[in-house]
Amino acid sequence: MENKILKGSVIAFVIMLCLIVIASGVSAQTSPEGDTNIQTLSKGGLSISYPSDWGSSEATSNYSIMAISKKDSIDSSGVGQVNINFEKKPLTGEFTKFVNDTYKQMQYDSSFTLVSSGESVVAGKNALEYVYTSNEDGAQKEHKAVWFEKGGQAYALLYSAPLDQFDANLYVFNYILTDIQIT
Numbered sequence: 578m579e580n581k582i583l584k585g586s587v588i589a590f591v592i593m594l595c596l597i598v599i600a601s602g603v604s605a606q607t608s609p610e611g612d613t614n615i616q617t618l619s620k621g622g623l624s625i626s627y628p629s630d631w632g633s634s635e636a637t638s639n640y641s642i643m644a645i646s647k648k649d650s651i652d653s654s655g656v657g658q659v660n661i662n663f664e665k666k667p668l669t670g671e672f673t674k675f676v677n678d679t680y681k682q683m684q685y686d687s688s689f690t691l692v693s694s695g696e697s698v699v700a701g702k703n704a705l706e707y708v709y710t711s712n713e714d715g716a717q718k719e720h721k722a723v724w725f726e727k728g729g730q731a732y733a734l735l736y737s738a739p740l741d742q743f744d745a746n747l748y749v750f751n752y753i754l755t756d757i758q759i760t
Contacts, residue, residue: 618643621665622727624758627749631661640664640733647746659738659746661753665730672726676705688712692719699725699734700759710740719743721750727759 614629621642634646635655642665646657668675683689690710697706704725711718721736734757736750 618645619758619760621663622730622760623663623732624760625663625753626756627661627753631749634660636660636662638662638664640666647749650742659742660736661750662733662735662737664733664735666733668726668729668731672724672731673705675731676724680707680709683709697723697754699723699754700757702727702759721747723754725759732759 615626616629616632617624617626618633619625623642625643625645627645630648631645632648632651634644634651634657636644637656642663644657644660644662646660650659651657680691680694683691688711692708692710694705694707697704702725704723706724707720707722709720709722711720717740718737719740723734725732734750734754736747738746
């Protein structure tokens with residue numbers, strides 16, 4: 578009888594220990610590159626998490642609902658040179674045509690070069706992805722844009738950085754894409 582009680586106690590202890598380990602793993606938020614200081618920002622139907630060396634910044638687009646930038650890249654006007662901008666535009670017509678038309682116009686502007694385009698998924702929603710470079714007033718940048726549709730709106734998540742900083746900071750954009758909440 579004592580053997581059964583002891584065996585039952587051991588099993589109960591192991592189950593409780595497993596639950597504690599699982600619960601602590603779920604509640605610990607970690608960001609890209611192991612930074613445990615995560616910030617959260619929610620606006621315009623989107624909620625994002627990002628590492629603490631990034632912060633809220635000004636956006637240059639009239640359609641912007643929020644923007645974040647690498648803190649050490651924010652200039653005196655509050656605009657980051659390494660940034661992620663979140664836009665929401667009223668959708669006119671069919672989504673794919675609406676987005677593709679935006680990038681077709683770039684073909685006629687020599688300061689932009691389309692690198693790639695394709696399909697993607699953001700928070701379970703089908704999305705379109707574009708990578709392109711720009712050269713405006715001698716400042717060369719690379720950009721990655723991911724678009725999705727929700728409720729008659731076209732959402733664009735736009736990552737931009739100088740060419741020499743693009744790859745080094747892309748992990749933050751990719752992290753946001755995997756963790757974003759769309760409400």
